[in-house]
Every structure is written in structure tokens, then in C-alpha cells.
Amino acid sequence: MLIEHYDLDVFTPPCSPGAERFSAIARLTADISEVLPYLNATLRGAIYYRAANALTWKKGGHNLAFHAYQIATSNVEDYDAAVKEIDGLIKLINRTWERRSEITPDTETHQRPGLMAVYKLLPQTNCKQCGEPTCYSFAIKLTVSQKKLADCPPLAEPQHAEKLAALQDLVSDAPAIG
Ligand code: SF4
Structure with a gap:
């Protein structure tokens, strides 16, 4: 210990x-x-x-x-x-x-993804299925790791596959541990 x-x-x-x-x-x-x-x-x-x-x-x-x-x-x-x-x-x-x-140690400095870059890749329907009132507020929480991509169900739909892949590159380069 x-x-x-x-x-x-x-x-x-x-x-x-x-x-x-x-x-x-x-x-x-x-x-x-x-x-x-x-x-x-x-x-x-x-x-x-x-x-x-x-x-x-x-x-x-x-x-x-x-x-x-x-x-x-x-x-x-x-x-x-x-x-x-x-x-x-x-x-x-x-x-x-x-x-x-x-674990492979990482000594690089990774900046958080930009808020607008993340927001632009979301479905932008403000459907509230993630528990947030807007996609913008979801983007804010996503960039500070208070939400996960899986919390936005519409992203799993086929028409959003490319945006989901781009978001995974932006926010999932260092996966969270439990
Ligand atoms: S579930 Fe996804 S599309 Fe719906 S409001 Fe939340 S971030 Fe936007």
C-alpha cells in the first residue's frame, strides 16, 4: 500500500x-x-x-x-x-x-477536448435522453468527464456513426477506470 x-x-x-x-x-x-x-x-x-x-x-x-x-x-x-x-x-x-x-505509464500532457468541437459532433436535437436539458450542457459535462458518450443514446444510431467515432477519438484516448 x-x-x-x-x-x-x-x-x-x-x-x-x-x-x-x-x-x-x-x-x-x-x-x-x-x-x-x-x-x-x-x-x-x-x-x-x-x-x-x-x-x-x-x-x-x-x-x-x-x-x-x-x-x-x-x-x-x-x-x-x-x-x-x-x-x-x-x-x-x-x-x-x-x-x-x-498499466503503461503516460508522461504526456493531454489537454481536454475543446467544448465547441465536442458540441458540434453531438446530434444537437436537445432530446434530453442524457438527463441534460441541452446537447450543449451535455458537451460541458462530457469534456470534464462527468458524462460518458454512452449516456447519449442517439449517438448509437447508424446515422451518427462517423460523429461517434470522432468523439471517441476526442474524449476517449485515456479510458476511465472504475
Ligand atoms: S441525449 Fe444526446 S442528443 Fe439528446 S440532449 Fe443529450 S446529448 Fe443531445
Whole structure:
């Protein structure tokens, strides 16, 4: 197990004094630098900055940042929510580290696909089958990995096959892990 202990700080972001949501930083006793390229290879939408030895990722409305000895998350409700979020991330890191022999590490920096490029490839019917009010709002969530292509049923129809293939190239070059 790579991470066994951490200390947690939960605080109001300095730019939003009085905010009702909090940020949290877990300070680690283990250096997680070596696991970052494996996370980069497996977390869809992650961005790895090799020179800075850091990786960022958006998940479930949280902006996450992984550094050598710390993990930070934004937008948590309270201390308990912060513990739950950080515990989940630590399990993810430990599980990825244990599986590293099955993963090809990736040290490239992959930018997120452009919002308009993604939107233009969607059916643009605003049918709401994805649970979003418009294709544009679906595109926003797709680019930050809060939705999957499979959440848009019309994309599976034959007339959208070419657009689906293009979208798979744009948003699925680093498949998410469970
Ligand atoms: S299911 Fe697809 S086509 Fe329908 S609104 Fe959502 S993104 Fe648009």
C-alpha cells in the first residue's frame, strides 16, 4: 500500500471568504510522484504536468490536484464530505499503484477536448435522453468527464456513426477506470 496515513486540512478558499463550500488538502507521508503517470494513463480527462510533478483531474464537481506529498480537492460540503472524498482518492491511488504492472505509464500532457468541437459532433436535437436539458450542457459535462458518450443514446444510431467515432477519438484516448 502506497499511502497509509494523511493529515487533513479543511478550509474556506482564500478567494471566497464566507463561502458555504470548502476546500481540503490531505498531507501525505508518502511520495506519490511515481504513481502520477499511471493515473494519467487511466483517468479520463486528467492533465499531467511533468515539469511540475503534478496532475489535475475534475470529478463529480470537484477540482482535484495531486502533488508529490499532497492531494487537494475543491467544493466539499463539510469535514465529513472531505474525508469521504479524500479516502476515495487514496483508495484510487493505492489501487492504481498495486496494478501498475498492468498499466503503461503516460508522461504526456493531454489537454481536454475543446467544448465547441465536442458540441458540434453531438446530434444537437436537445432530446434530453442524457438527463441534460441541452446537447450543449451535455458537451460541458462530457469534456470534464462527468458524462460518458454512452449516456447519449442517439449517438448509437447508424446515422451518427462517423460523429461517434470522432468523439471517441476526442474524449476517449485515456479510458476511465472504475
Ligand atoms: S441525449 Fe444526446 S442528443 Fe439528446 S440532449 Fe443529450 S446529448 Fe443531445
